[in-house]
Amino acid sequence: MRSRISLIPLLCLASLASAAAGPETATDWSADKAQVLLGKYCNTCHGGKASAGGFNLASIAAADSLTSKQTEWNHLLSRVRNSEMPPKGVPAPTIEDRQAFVLWLETNLRRSACAAGPAPGAWPMRRLNRDEYSATVRDLLNIQVDASHGLPADGAGGEGFDNAAETLFISPIHAEKYLEAAKEALEYGAKDPKSRAVFLIAQPGNGTTPEQAATKILDAFVPRAFRRPARPGETERYMALFRKALLRGDSFDRSILLTLNAILISPDFLFRREEPNAAADPVLASDYAMASRLSYFLWGSMPDKELFELAEAGKLHAPATLTAQIERMLKDGKSREFTERFVSQWLGTRELGRDIKPDEKLFPEYYDAEIQAAIRYEPVLFFQEILAKNLSLLNLIDSKFSILTNKLSKFYGFTIKEATQQPKVLNLPEGTHRGGVLNMAAILAVSSYPQRTSPVLRGKWILENMLGTPPPPPPPNVPTLKDNHAGSPALTLRERLEQHRADPTCATCHNRIDPLGFALENYDVLGRWRTEEEGKPIDASGQLPDGTKIAGTDDLKKALLDRKDIIIRNLTSKMLGYALGRGLTLNDSCTVDQIVTQLTQNDYSSQTLIKGIVLSMPFRYQPRARTATITSKKP
Ligand code: HEC
Ligand code: HEC
Incomplete structure (x- = not known):
C-alpha cells in the first residue's frame, strides 16, 4: 500500500453529470455527517480508550482539524479510500456512503491545503x-x-x-x-x-x-x-x-x-541530489539544479552544453530563458525519450507485449514485428506531434489525424495513398471512427484480455487513465464470467454483464464502468473495427449514470469532450507527478488548478502545459530544509 493522494475526488464521477461541473462539486456531506460515520464504524477500535494502530478519533475531533491535522486526515483518507478500514468482518459503510465520505474529505482537505497558495513541496534525492x-x-x-x-x-x-x-x-x-x-x-x-x-x-x-x-x-x-x-x-x-x-x-x-x-x-x-536549502523559506533551486530538473524532465538525460552554459552564466532561473529552452528542448530528438516514457506509462501501453499479450492463436496478425512496432508507437508519436507543433491537447480525445505506417493504416482498413513504410502524420478518412487515443490499437489491446474484449476493463481504463477516477477494486469473491457452455443458448458478453448489473451491489460500480467500455465494443482485441460478435450484431449502446445515452465511440468521445476539463486536469496531475518525480500532495493540487486555468485560457495548447509545469513553484523551488525529505510512510 502506498499512501498516494489522488488529486481528483474518487467519485466526482459518481455520477458523470456532477463531474462536468468539476471536482469542487459539493456533496450533501458535512463535517457533522462525517463524524457520525466515523463514530458509527470506527469508534469501537479508535474511540474512547481504544487506539488501534495508535490512532484515536479524538485527535481529529476539533472543528479546525482539517487544517491543523492534515497528516492524520490524509492517513485516514487513504485507509478508507482503499477499503482497508474498517477491517474485514465488522460492520462497514455502504459503498455509496464510503465514496461520498471520501469525496467530501478530499474536497475539503484540498481546499484547506490550498488556502495559503502553492508551496514548493519536497524535492527528494x-x-x-x-x-x-x-x-x-x-x-x-x-x-x-x-x-x-x-x-x-x-x-x-x-x-x-x-x-x-x-x-x-x-x-x-x-x-x-x-x-x-x-x-x-x-x-x-x-x-x-x-x-x-x-x-x-x-x-x-x-x-x-x-x-x-x-x-x-x-x-x-x-x-x-x-x-x-x-x-x-x-x-x-x-x-x-x-x-x-x-x-x-x-x-x-x-x-x-x-x-x-x-x-x-x-x-x-x-x-x-541538490544542495539542501538551509533557509527558513523556500528558495529558487540553483541554476545547475534547474539544468538537471529540465533535462531529466524533457530528455530523460543529463543537461547538454547549452544548459550547462546558461547555468554557469546564472541565467537558468529567468522565466523567459526557461520558456525558450523548453521550445528548444522539445524540438530536439531527445524529447522522444520523454514522450515515450510518459505516454507509455500514463496510458499503460508499456505493458503491451510484456505483461499483456494478445493470444497468438486467435490473433496471429499481431505477431508481425512491423505491425507491433507501429501499434506500440502510434500513441507515442501522436503525443510527440501534439507537443512539437504545440497543438491542442484535446486531440487526445478526438483528432483528425494520426501517425500511421502503411501496414497500420491497412490494418485499420484504410486506403491512404500517402502512407509509407515509415510512420507518418496522416489525415484520417471521414467516418472511420478513429481519432484520439481511445481508438488506437495499443489502447484497445491493453484494455482487453488476451482472448476477448472486456467492456469492464475498457471502462476501467477510461475512468483510470483519462478521467483519473479509477473505480475501487472489485470486492472479493465476485464470480468470473463463465464461458457459454454447450446446450444453453449463447449469451453475448453484454447479456452476461447485464445479468450482473441487475444486482444493486454490482450496479454501484458497474453502472459507472460498463457503459463506457461498451461504447468501444466495435473494436476487437487488436482494435480492428467489427460489426458482429458470435453471430450477433454488436450493440455499443449504453447509458451513463447521469442518464446520457451513448451509442458507440463517436458519442463516447462527445461525452468525454463535455468533460474535457477533468481529462485535462488528470493529464496535468500525471505530468506534474512525472516532472517532479514523486507522488503529488494535496497542496500540489493548487499548482494543478493554476495550470488547468492557463490551459483553458490558451486553447489547451500542449506547450502551455509543459511551460506551466516548468514555471510552477514546485518545479522551480526548493522547500525549506524541514520538509526536504519524503514524509510518506512506507509499509
Ligand atoms: C475492528 C477494529 C477496527 C475498526 C472498526 C476500525 N479500525 Fe482502523 N485500525 C484497526 C487496527 C487493528 C489498526 C492497526 C493495524 C493497521 O494499521 O492495519 C487500525 C489502524 C487504523 C489507522 C492507522 C493507521 C496508520 O497507518 O497510522 C487509521 C487511520 C484507521 N485505522 C482508521 C480507521 C477508520 C477511519 C475506521 C472507520 C471507518 C476504522 N479505522 C475502523 C482496527 C479497526
Ligand atoms: C467496488 C466496485 C465493484 C463492485 C461492487 C463490483 N465490481 Fe465487478 N469489477 C470491478 C472492477 C474494477 C473490475 C475490473 C477488474 C480488473 O481490473 O481486472 C470488475 C470486474 C468484474 C468482472 C470481470 C469482467 C470481465 O470482462 O471478465 C465481472 C464478471 C464482475 N466484475 C462482476 C461483478 C459482480 C457480479 C458484482 C456484484 C456481485 C460486482 N462485479 C461488483 C468493480 C466492482
Whole structure:
C-alpha cells in the first residue's frame, strides 16, 4: 500500500453529470455527517480508550482539524479510500456512503491545503532510473550502446511512473551491477574515436605529462558527470586514484579509465541530489539544479552544453530563458525519450507485449514485428506531434489525424495513398471512427484480455487513465464470467454483464464502468473495427449514470469532450507527478488548478502545459530544509 493522494475526488464521477461541473462539486456531506460515520464504524477500535494502530478519533475531533491535522486526515483518507478500514468482518459503510465520505474529505482537505497558495513541496534525492542511466551514460561518453542492460528494472511509484523518488533507492545488488555497467561503457567508449573526442580529451604526448593529461580530462569530466561544478578538492581525490594506478604500472589508458569508473559509481553521479536549502523559506533551486530538473524532465538525460552554459552564466532561473529552452528542448530528438516514457506509462501501453499479450492463436496478425512496432508507437508519436507543433491537447480525445505506417493504416482498413513504410502524420478518412487515443490499437489491446474484449476493463481504463477516477477494486469473491457452455443458448458478453448489473451491489460500480467500455465494443482485441460478435450484431449502446445515452465511440468521445476539463486536469496531475518525480500532495493540487486555468485560457495548447509545469513553484523551488525529505510512510 502506498499512501498516494489522488488529486481528483474518487467519485466526482459518481455520477458523470456532477463531474462536468468539476471536482469542487459539493456533496450533501458535512463535517457533522462525517463524524457520525466515523463514530458509527470506527469508534469501537479508535474511540474512547481504544487506539488501534495508535490512532484515536479524538485527535481529529476539533472543528479546525482539517487544517491543523492534515497528516492524520490524509492517513485516514487513504485507509478508507482503499477499503482497508474498517477491517474485514465488522460492520462497514455502504459503498455509496464510503465514496461520498471520501469525496467530501478530499474536497475539503484540498481546499484547506490550498488556502495559503502553492508551496514548493519536497524535492527528494533520487537515483537515476534505468532509462535515465542509459541516456546519461550515452550522452556523457557519446556512445551508442545501452549501458543499462544489466541493471535491474525499476518499479513504479508516485503518480505511477518509474522515475518516482519513492522507489529509487539502491541495493547492494545494484552497486555491483553499476560497477559492471560503467566498466563496459567506458571500455566501449575508449575504442571509438568519436567517444574519445568527448571524454578522453587529452593524451600524454609531445610535451604533455600523464599528470597534465589526466588533470585536463578530469577537470572537464567531473562537472559533467556530477552535473554541477566540482567542489574544492573533489577532482584532486580522483587524481590521487589515477596516480596510484599509474604508479602501480598500469598504462595511461587503464589508469584514467579506472578513475572514470570510480566517478561513474559515485553517488554524485548515480543520484540526482541538490544542495539542501538551509533557509527558513523556500528558495529558487540553483541554476545547475534547474539544468538537471529540465533535462531529466524533457530528455530523460543529463543537461547538454547549452544548459550547462546558461547555468554557469546564472541565467537558468529567468522565466523567459526557461520558456525558450523548453521550445528548444522539445524540438530536439531527445524529447522522444520523454514522450515515450510518459505516454507509455500514463496510458499503460508499456505493458503491451510484456505483461499483456494478445493470444497468438486467435490473433496471429499481431505477431508481425512491423505491425507491433507501429501499434506500440502510434500513441507515442501522436503525443510527440501534439507537443512539437504545440497543438491542442484535446486531440487526445478526438483528432483528425494520426501517425500511421502503411501496414497500420491497412490494418485499420484504410486506403491512404500517402502512407509509407515509415510512420507518418496522416489525415484520417471521414467516418472511420478513429481519432484520439481511445481508438488506437495499443489502447484497445491493453484494455482487453488476451482472448476477448472486456467492456469492464475498457471502462476501467477510461475512468483510470483519462478521467483519473479509477473505480475501487472489485470486492472479493465476485464470480468470473463463465464461458457459454454447450446446450444453453449463447449469451453475448453484454447479456452476461447485464445479468450482473441487475444486482444493486454490482450496479454501484458497474453502472459507472460498463457503459463506457461498451461504447468501444466495435473494436476487437487488436482494435480492428467489427460489426458482429458470435453471430450477433454488436450493440455499443449504453447509458451513463447521469442518464446520457451513448451509442458507440463517436458519442463516447462527445461525452468525454463535455468533460474535457477533468481529462485535462488528470493529464496535468500525471505530468506534474512525472516532472517532479514523486507522488503529488494535496497542496500540489493548487499548482494543478493554476495550470488547468492557463490551459483553458490558451486553447489547451500542449506547450502551455509543459511551460506551466516548468514555471510552477514546485518545479522551480526548493522547500525549506524541514520538509526536504519524503514524509510518506512506507509499509
Ligand atoms: C475492528 C477494529 C477496527 C475498526 C472498526 C476500525 N479500525 Fe482502523 N485500525 C484497526 C487496527 C487493528 C489498526 C492497526 C493495524 C493497521 O494499521 O492495519 C487500525 C489502524 C487504523 C489507522 C492507522 C493507521 C496508520 O497507518 O497510522 C487509521 C487511520 C484507521 N485505522 C482508521 C480507521 C477508520 C477511519 C475506521 C472507520 C471507518 C476504522 N479505522 C475502523 C482496527 C479497526
Ligand atoms: C467496488 C466496485 C465493484 C463492485 C461492487 C463490483 N465490481 Fe465487478 N469489477 C470491478 C472492477 C474494477 C473490475 C475490473 C477488474 C480488473 O481490473 O481486472 C470488475 C470486474 C468484474 C468482472 C470481470 C469482467 C470481465 O470482462 O471478465 C465481472 C464478471 C464482475 N466484475 C462482476 C461483478 C459482480 C457480479 C458484482 C456484484 C456481485 C460486482 N462485479 C461488483 C468493480 C466492482
